[in-house]
């Protein structure tokens with residue numbers, strides 16, 4: 087059987103230029119390992135930043151691309167205790183792949199203890215996106231401001247996967263969302279996710295910096311307080327969000343889509359007491375207890391497996407077309423995630 091993996095030996099500014107599909111033959115399984123056939127693995131912005139060298143933690147080179155996904159166990163190595171309760175996998179079991187395990191491949195070898203069984207019958211493509219984005223959306227809603235049903239939250243990149251999960255989770259918890267997108271053609275999909283207010287980000291040409299968006303937001307929420315703002319863009323977009331917030335509110339930057347430094351004017355800090363924070367899921371993982379992680383992922387798995395939480399899928403590609411897939415993910419203005427489906 088031909089096995090393929092998406093391989094890169096150096097980093098560069100154009101992510102699709104540095105990665106390529108190569109054939110490989112895995113070494114015989116050693117103690118505690120399992121061979122898994124990958125069923126689906128998404129391409130996230132963080133994966134692209136690893137290829138360009140701009141991410142906060144970079145894999146040692148050479149590396150295989152892809153940080154999350156779902157697979158099916160095809161072989162179990164020696165000394166994997168499948169009866170002891172610690173490792174709960176068997177051949178044929180569908181599993182969540184370990185974070186950062188190089189998932190854009192037809193197969194991978196993993197430590198069996200790090201494979202998490204997932205419900206049979208659930209959509210593997212939706213569950214392939216479980217590890218990174220749904221958890222980010224859930225934590226952005228809980229880690230910074232204590233929200234009550236009826237409270238408003240504002241976010242940009244609302245048509246992204248994180249944005250969509252956030253809209254759906256906010257709705258389940260009774261929070262209301264103001265959603266900013268950067269193009270008119272993305273409005274309908276956010277409304278379909280359940281966004282309460284959806285606006286195109288930006289200020290009217292010639293308008294005072296930030297005033298136009300904040301006036302439109304204020305009118306849309308009827309002057310209600312907005313105590314939490316979520317920014318994945320940076321640059322001037324950060325300040326436009328800051329100006330929509332109520333006094334003492336928290337603004338969280340968790341993404342760098344514009345590649346620019348977050349701008350917040352002194353007026354927001356001084357006159358409106360805005361706090362600017364950062365969020366990184368990797369940091370949360372390193373600090374959260376096992377119980378907290380289990381509780382979060384238990385809830386999210388259930389929501390996704392029952393279809394209550396989902397993300398749009400723009401297109402799927404085989405591993406052999408990794409360059410085309412990465413280019414499509416990098417291009418922007420998509421209607422959903424690009425998935426590698428071997």
Ligand SMILES: NC(=O)c1ccc[n+]([C@@H]2O[C@H](COP(=O)([O-])OP(=O)(O)OC[C@H]3O[C@@H](n4cnc5c(N)ncnc54)[C@H](OP(=O)(O)O)[C@@H]3O)[C@@H](O)[C@H]2O)c1
Pocket residue numbers: 130131132218219222243244245246247248249268269272318319340341342343344345365366367368417418419420422423
């Ligand atoms: N901090 C963390 O732990 C963490 C965890 C997960 C995700 N994230 C971040 O969350 C963000 C969303 O991730 P995702 O996987 O949900 O993204 P995604 O589904 O791939 O969507 C990307 C989004 O970014 C927008 N975008 C692209 N380039 C932009 C630019 N130059 N200016 C403004 N907007 C731009 C896109 O708008 P169009 O559709 O109009 O192109 C789209 O809304 C990313 O920044 C990602 O790195 C952070």
